[in-house]
Amino acid sequence: MPKLSEIYISNWVHFNEKEMSLKGVPIHQNQTDSELKDFLVEVYKSSGLSYPKFYKMDNLSKSAFISAHYLTHESEVWKVSGESKKGVLIFNSVSSLETDYNFHKTYSPKDSIPSPSLFVYTLPNILIGEICIYHKIKGENLFFISESFDADEILAQCEQIFEFNALDQLICGWVDSFESKSNATLFLMERKVKQNESAAIKKLNKSNLELLYLNKN
Amino acid sequence: MSVYVQHYNTLSSLGFTAQENFDRMKSGHSGISQHQKENYLANPFYAGIINEEILNQHCSYFLDPNQYTKLEKMVLFNIHNIQQSGLVDINNEKTLIILSSTKGNIDLLDQTDLGGFGKERLKLSALGKAVQIFTGQSKKIPILSNACISGLAAIIIAKRYLQKEIYDNAVVIGCDLVSPFTKGFNSLRALSFNPCAPYDKNRDGINLGDAAAAIVLGKENKGHSIELLGGHVSNDANHISGPSRTGEGLILAIQQASRNSNFSKDANLIAKPDYINAHGTATLFNDGMEAIAFNTLGFSDCQTNSMKGFWGHTLGAAGVIETIASIQSMEQNILLESKGFKDQDFEHPMNILSKSQNFETNLCLKTASGFGGCNAALYLSKTNA
Numbered sequence: 066m067p068k069l070s071e072i073y074i075s076n077w078v079h080f081n082e083k084e085m086s087l088k089g090v091p092i093h094q095n096q097t098d099s100e101l102k103d104f105l106v107e108v109y110k111s112s113g114l115s116y117p118k119f120y121k122m123d124n125l126s127k128s129a130f131i132s133a134h135y136l137t138h139e140s141e142v143w144k145v146s147g148e149s150k151k152g153v154l155i156f157n158s159v160s161s162l163e164t165d166y167n168f169h170k171t172y173s174p175k176d177s178i179p180s181p182s183l184f185v186y187t188l189p190n191i192l193i194g195e196i197c198i199y200h201k202i203k204g205e206n207l208f209f210i211s212e213s214f215d216a217d218e219i220l221a222q223c224e225q226i227f228e229f230n231a232l233d234q235l236i237c238g239w240v241d242s243f244e245s246k247s248n249a250t251l252f253l254m255e256r257k258v259k260q261n262e263s264a265a266i267k268k269l270n271k272s273n274l275e276l277l278y279l280n281k282n
Numbered sequence: 283m284s285v286y287v288q289h290y291n292t293l294s295s296l297g298f299t300a301q302e303n304f305d306r307m308k309s310g311h312s313g314i315s316q317h318q319k320e321n322y323l324a325n326p327f328y329a330g331i332i333n334e335e336i337l338n339q340h341c342s343y344f345l346d347p348n349q350y351t352k353l354e355k356m357v358l359f360n361i362h363n364i365q366q367s368g369l370v371d372i373n374n375e376k377t378l379i380i381l382s383s384t385k386g387n388i389d390l391l392d393q394t395d396l397g398g399f400g401k402e403r404l405k406l407s408a409l410g411k412a413v414q415i416f417t418g419q420s421k422k423i424p425i426l427s428n429a430c431i432s433g434l435a436a437i438i439i440a441k442r443y444l445q446k447e448i449y450d451n452a453v454v455i456g457c458d459l460v461s462p463f464t465k466g467f468n469s470l471r472a473l474s475f476n477p478c479a480p481y482d483k484n485r486d487g488i489n490l491g492d493a494a495a496a497i498v499l500g501k502e503n504k505g506h507s508i509e510l511l512g513g514h515v516s517n518d519a520n521h522i523s524g525p526s527r528t529g530e531g532l533i534l535a536i537q538q539a540s541r542n543s544n545f546s547k548d549a550n551l552i553a554k555p556d557y558i559n560a561h562g563t564a565t566l567f568n569d570g571m572e573a574i575a576f577n578t579l580g581f582s583d584c585q586t587n588s589m590k591g592f593w594g595h596t597l598g599a600a601g602v603i604e605t606i607a608s609i610q611s612m613e614q615n616i617l618l619e620s621k622g623f624k625d626q627d628f629e630h631p632m633n634i635l636s637k638s639q640n641f642e643t644n645l646c647l648k649t650a651s652g653f654g655g656c657n658a659a660l661y662l663s664k665t666n667a
Contacts, residue, residue: 148519149534149538158405158406158407159406159407160385160386160405160407160427162404162405165385165388165391165404165463166391168463169391169463172462172465172466173392178469179465179466179468179469180469181466181469181470184466184467184469184470185470185522185523187385187463187466188384188427188429188653188654189406190427190428190429190652190653190654190656191522191523191653191654193517193654193656194517194521194522194653194654194656195522197517197518197519197654197655198519198520198521198522198655201519202517202519203516203517203518203519203530203531203534204517205514205515205516206428206515206516206517206654206655206656207426207428207435207439207515208426208427208428209424209425209426209427210406210407210410210424210425210426210427211407211410211422211424211425212407212410212411212422218422218424221443221448222439224446225439225442225443225446228446229442229542230514230538
């Protein structure tokens, strides 16, 4: 069973309504001051992905989905890892509240019809489902609600997940989307890393999680 | 390191204690009844709803009912019950409290002026904050929100923390409410307008139910002689709101839960339980998927029930409230009828309990599946101590 000291952060990605960055380097910026929903589509279109289901997702799922794509798309190990050896662990503070409001608007006027397609997105772990479907991830998948990004809490959960599931790789991080703003930071955590990649990888520990979350490194 | 059940409490439409709930289930009662609330649904519907005035009467001697939302009161009622039991110091730093909920205080959205509670209270994290303030805890209270597996997954996570010796005790509280918001299930055509009938060939959808239930876990085998064995959480990677057609995700969860229980050195040998308390929401597809999974595993002759016919689908509370009733079944050597079940679905045969009966269970399997493609499975055993 892997110990926490044997787990590495091999990649990390940030997304918000202003830019998408990979390992702290901006790869797509919102130069036209587009609204979040339009910026998400811009990033999707420039990603080379062809996945029409993207368009029906809410901003929370879109933010997580596109971030997970950039997090993993260059990883050879990711492509060959077993389906049950990969997992997803996500935290946020407001759950799916923005979509909750939007769903509520569809049924609050008298005699109006509640939207089934919006209702589905009123569960935060739907974004995990979207990521699992696209990446064929069948391992542990958990969504935690926490007041704010807490490296200790993330570490404690990662330790359990890697140890009790013998996972090879985990998409882990923070994804909030509320009031047309998104804040996603995802880490690709793995226990098998190539030596020649050692310059670009980080040990999984509290200070690295905090530094990378703040995009300082 | 073994993890044992030390205490539990159940608050539902059937009663305010676990014993009251179980006694009423044994005598064939259901908390589900017909309601006419036009802001919920235009037509009368069946649900297991907790009367808030009665809840207030039960809570008013240890809190001010006007200061807390309905769901918070339900959670704090359980916290108070645990405090009164004297079995565990919930403010001890070696005690973990973990909540499971899909929607928290979402009912406020349809109350005038958010019930006067303010929009911060709509955030799911506010539920943890309310418990933290009430108990005077210094540490934050995590909330697991994994659709309908939330409660069972929270128990599995709590057990791991104890196994790792990070905590001495864990309190898992699952909670959710029926509200106008949950009419979304009707928009998905998942709601039945009759009392729900899990696994019945004529099943046509879910009923919803209010509940908050708490289970206390610890490293000492005291009081209940029930041990939590292996658990596992998986994903179908198939569809966000429909179950897999093959049951593969649920099968994976059960297989890995069995391996995590260390029954056998042979990883291919999956432990067959005496009794399965399955998810059984009473939708066509969920129950069909479970039947396929249990048939594939060779479990179709195991005594099986769903408890949704007693309380409705209690969402984030379901995994906790149903695990508690399964534990009571093991302790009292009684398996409960799968309420609402009449006719076998011959397309997917299973051994569904059509009436409550005396039966000694040493090994129970609890499962759950939910939107987002998630599945959870946990084995429980009776100890002979």
